[in-house]
Amino acid sequence: MQYKRFVNAIVCLFIVGAGLLSFFLILSGARDSGTLKNFYWFEADTSGFNDAPDVTRWYNYMYCGYADHETYDCSDKGADKPFSPKDNFGESPNMPRTFIDHRETYYYLSKVGWAMLLISLFFTVLAIVPIFLSIFKLARPLSITTCVLCWLSWFFITLAACLYTGCYAKAKNAFHHDDRHAKMGAKNFAFLWTTVFLMGVSSIWTMIDAITRRKEKYNKYRTTDVYSDTEVVGAVPPVESQPSSGRTFFRKLRTKKHETPAGVMAEEESHEKVVEGVQT
Incomplete structure (x- = not known):
């Protein structure tokens, strides 16, 4: 069964990679300088939105003005900073109308997407432990546990990806409708959907592994049961039949x-x- 150990090692790398990508997504926006400033969710032309900068980038924990490859005038940092131009800059006649009329849509899509991302990372970390132990034979294989954890992680990361993509795709269309520049953060969304792919592959393989292990265990149990029955029958002396009344x-x-x-x-x-x- 060397091929199973090899595939399990690859799947373990996939899960670890998905966990690292998710962790990096959560870190994006933790600092407004260095490499992390290039990992943002959305960039748009916000000139004329009251005192907003000409170009604004939205991160996980803040939003900042952006010019000459540098960030400036960043907002106060806070966990899960929602995407809502109306809440960020106040209502303005120059703002696309959808951000005023449908403010809750953008606000809650970004908030819930962040929560799903955190939950997915939690299940991803839990899934790493049993598969790592099974590869190095430090514990009995927990294939069913790993399978369940992987599917839960995949579900929540997919939900987070759909919520984030839906939120910022709608925002980009709204800015473009008003002839304003807007784009989604390519790096963040590449990391996000790559994580979905990695967890999807890992979930499918762990399910196959759990089914095959269960089948092998069942076949082994049946074989042992047949052998035990044969030994018992051979050890019992023949019983003389008693004549019936007829x-x-x-x-x-x-x-x-x-x-x-x-x-x-x-x-x-x-x-x-x-x-x-x-x-x-």
Whole structure:
């Protein structure tokens, strides 16, 4: 079963990779300088939105102005900073109308998407432990547990990807409708959908592995059960069959048939002796 260990090692790398990508997505926006400033969710032309910068980038924990490849005038940092131009800059006549009329849509899509991302990372970390232990034979294979955890992680990361994509795709269309520049963060969304792919492949393989292990265990149990039954039957001495009532009846009947001619012959001999005595 070397090929299974090899595939399990690859799947373990997939799960670890998905966990690292998810962790990096959560870190994006933690700092407004260095490499992390290039990992954003959305960039748009926000000129004329009250005191907003000309170009704004939205991160996980803040939004910042962006010019000359540098960020500036960043907002206060907070966990799960929602995407909502109305809440970020206040209502403005220059703002696309959808951000005012449907403010809750963008607000809650980004908020719930962040929550799903965190839940997915939690299940991803949990899934790494049993598959890692099974590869190095440090514990009994927990294939069903790994399968369930992988599918849960895949479900929540897919939900997060759909929510984030839906939120910022709608926002991009709204800005483009008003002839404003807008684009989604290519790196963040590439990481996000790559994580979906990695967890999807891992979930399918762990399900196949769980089914095959279950089948092998069942076949082994059946084989052991058959062997044990054969040994028990061979060890038991043969039991003599007891005659049934029907057999006893017919046996007695046959005995009587055999005994009847002897009795008749005895009576005939005694009768002849009596006759001879009389004649004498």
